[in-house]
Amino acid sequence: MIKKILYNKKIVPWIFIAPFLIFFTIFKAYPIIYSSFLSLHEMQGLSGREFVGLKNYIELINDSNFLKAVWNNTKYMIGTMITLIPIPLIFAVLLDSKHCKGKNIYKTILFIPTLTSLVIAAAVFKILLYKGETGIVNLLIGYIGIPPQKWLINPLLTIPSVVLIATWRWTGMNLIYFTTGLTGISKELYESASIDGANMLQRFYYITVPLLKPIIIFVATLNLIGGYKLFTxxxxxxxxxxxxxxxxxTLAVMMYRTAFSYFELGYASTIGFLMALIILILSLFQLKLTGFFKEN
Known part of the structure; x- marks a missing residue:
């Protein structure tokens, strides 16, 4: 009987994907469904719940803190798009050049921050930026004539400070994505373009960028998702x-406080569900905008 099952072409694939389906159902699908259920209730701790329908959603949409959090997440997401796509892409192109020596050393140096814990990275940057006009970063920018900045105090610099951490930490990871994509581009294309008189910038714009489009879309989607999950x-x-x-x-910080500081689990579930919905809608819109769904 067991042998018959193991040799059944219709059953065996399900046996292999069963662990994934079980874990996905328990740790992904069920929490989302249960969160949507809780978002329709008013809960104060775990003592009980009262069905309120869409009341939480109406209150949340009119909540100034929620709107501010969405805007902050959006600014952070745009900031990481500006830094974490062009910078790693340029580094990848430079390291892919035949004139670059010691490529693996540079890749390792740039990739090491990715291995650093977010908690440790944030703690270190808290010291570097410091809550005042002192700190190592202000000392360094002072050498080039820039006055010291109150990075963690000035409301205009708080999001740029977080973007700075993200750029330092994720540049190496995105570099690996782009480097992998570059290996699939034939060197003959660049040689032919050079013979036709194309300079370095033209080769980059007309060959590298179009052929790396799937990787760029992938990285942009990851940045978008990460932008709205910002917490640590x-x-x-x-x-x-x-x-x-x-x-x-941010939305994640607001959800955490609502759930674990004020113990309003129903309202916190509403924040989490809307956050997931925002990520889904914007991700699909971005993929649509970049032509991901177009048939070749």
């Missing part, structure tokens, strides 16, 4: 996420 850096930099003037308040 903000929580660590401002001792529980209490940034000046709520200038770095």
């Amino acid at each position: 850096e903000v929580y660590m930099l401002w001792d529980g996420g209490a940034s000046p003037g709520k200038s770095a308040l």
